[in-house]
Amino acid sequence: MINLKNLRGMxxxxxxxxxxxxxxxxxxxxxFSRAGLQEIRTPIIEQTELFSRSIGENTDVVxxxxxxxxxxxxxxxxxxxxxxxxxxxxxVQHGLLNNGPQRLWYxxxxxxxxxxxxxxxxxxxxxxxxxxGLASVMSxxxxxxxxxxxxxxxxxxxxxxxxxxxxxxEDRNVFKEELKNWLNQRFDLLDEDSQKRIKVNPLxxxxxxxxxxxxxxxxxxxxxxxxxxxxxxxxxxLQELLDNLDIPYKINNNLVRGLDYYSHTAFEITSDHLGSQxxxxxxxxxxxxxxxxxGPETASIGWAIGMERLIxxxxxxxxxxxxxxxxxxxRGEKAEKIALNISRKLxxxxxxxxxxxSGSSFSKQFxxxxxxxxxxxxxxxxxxxxxxxxxxxxxxxxxxxxxxxxYIFLRDGLDKxxxxxxxx
RNA sequence: GCGGGCGUCGCCAAGUGGUUAAGGCAGCGGCUUGUGGCGCCGCUAUUCGGGGGUUCGAAUCCCCUCGCUCGCCCCA
Numbered sequence: 001m002i003n004l005k006n007l008r009g010m011x012x013x014x015x016x017x018x019x020x021x022x023x024x025x026x027x028x029x030x031x032f033s034r035a036g037l038q039e040i041r042t043p044i045i046e047q048t049e050l051f052s053r054s055i056g057e058n059t060d061v062v063x064x065x066x067x068x069x070x071x072x073x074x075x076x077x078x079x080x081x082x083x084x085x086x087x088x089x090x091x092v093q094h095g096l097l098n099n100g101p102q103r104l105w106y107x108x109x110x111x112x113x114x115x116x117x118x119x120x121x122x123x124x125x126x127x128x129x130x131x132x133g134l135a136s137v138m139s140x141x142x143x144x145x146x147x148x149x150x151x152x153x154x155x156x157x158x159x160x161x162x163x164x165x166x167x168x169x170e171d172r173n174v175f176k177e178e179l180k181n182w183l184n185q186r187f188d189l190l191d192e193d194s195q196k197r198i199k200v201n202p203l204x205x206x207x208x209x210x211x212x213x214x215x216x217x218x219x220x221x222x223x224x225x226x227x228x229x230x231x232x233x234x235x236x237x238l239q240e241l242l243d244n245l246d247i248p249y250k251i252n253n254n255l256v257r258g259l260d261y262y263s264h265t266a267f268e269i270t271s272d273h274l275g276s277q278x279x280x281x282x283x284x285x286x287x288x289x290x291x292x293x294x295g296p297e298t299a300s301i302g303w304a305i306g307m308e309r310l311i312x313x314x315x316x317x318x319x320x321x322x323x324x325x326x327x328x329x330x331r332g333e334k335a336e337k338i339a340l341n342i343s344r345k346l347x348x349x350x351x352x353x354x355x356x357x358s359g360s361s362f363s364k365q366f367x368x369x370x371x372x373x374x375x376x377x378x379x380x381x382x383x384x385x386x387x388x389x390x391x392x393x394x395x396x397x398x399x400x401x402x403x404x405x406x407y408i409f410l411r412d413g414l415d416k417x418x419x420x421x422x423x424x
Numbered sequence: 425g426c427g428g429g430c431g432u433c434g435c436c437a438a439g440u441g442g443u444u445a446a447g448g449c450a451g452c453g454g455c456u457u458g459u460g461g462c463g464c465c466g467c468u469a470u471u472c473g474g475g476g477g478u479u480c481g482a483a484u485c486c487c488c489u490c491g492c493u494c495g496c497c498c499c500a
Contacts, residue, residue, distance in 0.1 A: 005473080005491065060498050064425075082500085110500075115425075117494065126500055193497075209496080258499060268500095279500060306500025331458075364453090366460035381458060395460075 009114070009122025011308075019322060020311055024154055025107070028127055031150045032105045035142075037129060040104045042086040044111075048076040054085040054289055056260025058200040065112040079111035082259070083128045084286065084302055085293075091132055092295035101133030107307075119277035119309045128304035129283075132290065135299030137234050140265050140285065141241035143301050147269060147281050148247050151305070156313050159280065161247065162268045164255035165235040167227045169263055169288060175226035176202055182221055189216055206254045217254075224253050231264065238265060261286040265301065271313055280313065281305045323373035324354040327395070328380070329365040335380040342378065342390070370395060 006012060013021060032039075048068055055062050067079035080086055083106050096102050107127040114120060129146055131139050144161070151159060166172055180202050187195060191210040198205070206223075208214060227235065242249055249267075257266050266284035274280070283303025290298035326346060330339035336359070343353045354372045356365045362381070369377045379391040389407045 008491065065498080112499075114498070115496095116492080120499075124500065128500090204498095207498095276495070277499070282500060304500060309500060329459085360453090361456075362458045363456055363460075366458090368460085370460040377460080379459075383458075391459095393459080 007122070009116040011121050011123065017311070020314070021307070024307070024310060024314065025127075027153055028105075028107070028150060031146060031153065032129070035103075035146055037103045037105045037146075040087055040090060040106050041108070042080075042083075042090050042106070044080050044109060045077050046080055046086055046089070048078040050085050050089055050293075051078055051081060054088065054261055054292060055082070059258055059260060061112065061258060065114055067111045067113055081112045082110055083108070083126055083304060084130060084259075084261075084289070087128075087130050087302075088132070088289050088293055088295075088300075092290060092293050097133055097290075097296065097298060101131065103129075103131050103134075105129045117277065118275045119306070119312060121308060125307035126304040127307055128302060130300065130302035132300040132302075133298050134301070135287070137237045137241065140238055140301050141245060143283070143303065144242065144267060145245055145247060147283070147303050147305065151269065151281065151310070154310065154314050156271070156280070156310070158271060158273065160270050161242075161249040162252040162255050162270060163239070163242075163249045164252050164266050165224070165227060165231060165238075166256070166263050166266050166284070167223060167231040171226050171228050171231055172203070172223070172263065175221070175223050178221050178226065179203070179205075186216060189213075203256045204258070207256050222253055234264060257282065257284060261289040261292070263287050267303070271309075273313060274309055277309065279306070280309045322352065323375070324352040325374065326351060326353050326376045326378050326392075327369035327372050327374035328353060328355045328378045329362065329369055330356065330380040331359065331362060331365075332382055332385065334385045335382070338380050338385065338390075339378075342380075 048066070051066060052062050057063070061081050066081055069077055071077050087104060087106060091097060091102055105128065108125065109123050110126050111123050113122060116122060129143060131143050148159075148161065167175070180198060183190065183194075183198050183202060183205065187198075189212070190198075190205075191208070191213050194205045194208050194210065194213050203223075205213070206217060206220070208217070239249070239251075255266055255268060257268070262284040264285040264287070267282070268279050269281035270278040271280055272278070281303055283301070285299070285301040287297070287299045290296065290300060328339045328343055330336055339355060343355045346353050354369075354374060356368060358364070358368075362379075366377065374395055377393045377395055379393060384390055384407075387407075391407055
């Protein structure tokens with residue numbers, strides 16, 4: 001027997017879960033459209049170069065986590081590991097900035113070749129927001145508050161917003177040199193990983209989880225001391241704006257983030273209930289990315305939320321199964337035709353209808369009707385057909401503990417039925 | 425990429441070398457071819473993630489492989 005299974009780290013979204021996703025997606029859409037954002041959809045495959053240029057050659061994502069392949073034309077292709085690079089590419093390619101700043105959202109699958117674990121898959125889904133062409137601190141507060149309010153509305157509380165400023169590129173370069181020198185003087189005291197990182201990505205050492213390295217780093221120079229006055233002013237003002245919005249945050253000077261394109265504001269929203277993959281939302285300002293991709297220098301900020309992690313956290317808060325309004329029970333050939341017909345009419349009137357397809361005994365059909373958690377049953381059998389009626393029956397007790405039944409004449413017209421039933 | 429745990433029906437599981445692989449839930453059928461939510465009865469794994477090996481004999485032991493899971497790394 002052939003035994004086909006999903007690829008490692010690739011996950012099926014089963015019917016029991018899919019409505020949770022739909023719910024979250026609809027809440028997201030609601031939030032985004034209220035805030036005046038527009039959706040952008042880009043391909044999930046791009047030229048490899050797009051990611052290596054924008055995310056950074058020396059990042060883990062580019063270095064070891066990308067799904068690369070050559071297509072039949074010999075082009076080097078990559079399954080997107082994140083959304084921002086594609087959005088930026090699309091904006092530049094189509095000259096969208098000629099229409100002014102772009103406030104966009106996107107959603108879809110991303111791919112990273114990593115070892116799966118709780119809250120981490122090889123194909124996962126992100127929903128993200130990008131404000132491109134906006135430099136103001138105000139736009140940062142807005143972007144952050146969209147994420148915060150959305151997550152709260154989905155039912156997540158207990159979240160922590162962590163905030164840092166990476167400063168301008170110049171600030172950071174000066175600091176990087178300073179840090180390198182300091183680290184090199186203490187090279188032997190560092191763990192192996194950190195030793196390797198000094199050359200390629202010294203900033204990430206600040207985020208090290210190694211205990212002795214952590215200890216050592218308490219003495220290290222801090223990026224916050226290298227911020228220019230302008231950078232500092234920006235960061236202070238952002239905090240003021242968040243205070244004003246009553247959005248709580250925690251300053252984390254070691255928050256660096258793994259993608260090269262960030263500058264100034266960087267933030268993450270984390271939870272204690274996710275195991276070691278604690279970040280639900282990550283984002284920051286990326287003022288040099290658009291320029292890097294051949295567009296004009298363009299200040300930008302955005303974030304991405306991991307859908308799977310969000311769903312884990314939301315748990316049962318969002319699980320309200322949609323039960324049908326009516327379950328249509330029928331028996332006999334004529335009844336079958338009427339059942340099919342009336343179901344269609346009722347659906348056109350925006351009602352949720354479950355139709356029994358089995359033609360088995362009324363007893364069985366009632367059992368299924370009950371199980372479907374429908375509010376009402378519509379019964380069409382020989383009697384109804386001969387009298388030109390339908391029976392509608394309430395499937396749950398009313399206040400008096402009885403289940404009302406009522407006959408409705410078909411000759412009144414199916415179109416009117418929907419109207420009549422809605423009132424029940 | 426590295427280290428630990430796990431894998432028996434759709435779900436939860438018993439079973440640790442010996443004739444037919446417990447049980448519960450769900451599903452299907454019946455008691456009741458026109459009235460459900462309770463109850464009772466019956467049916468549903470030639471097979472133990474997959475492949476190979478050891479053995480007279482394997483779900484049980486060995487090897488390989490796939491998947492899940494937890495931690496590291498990293499991120500959403």
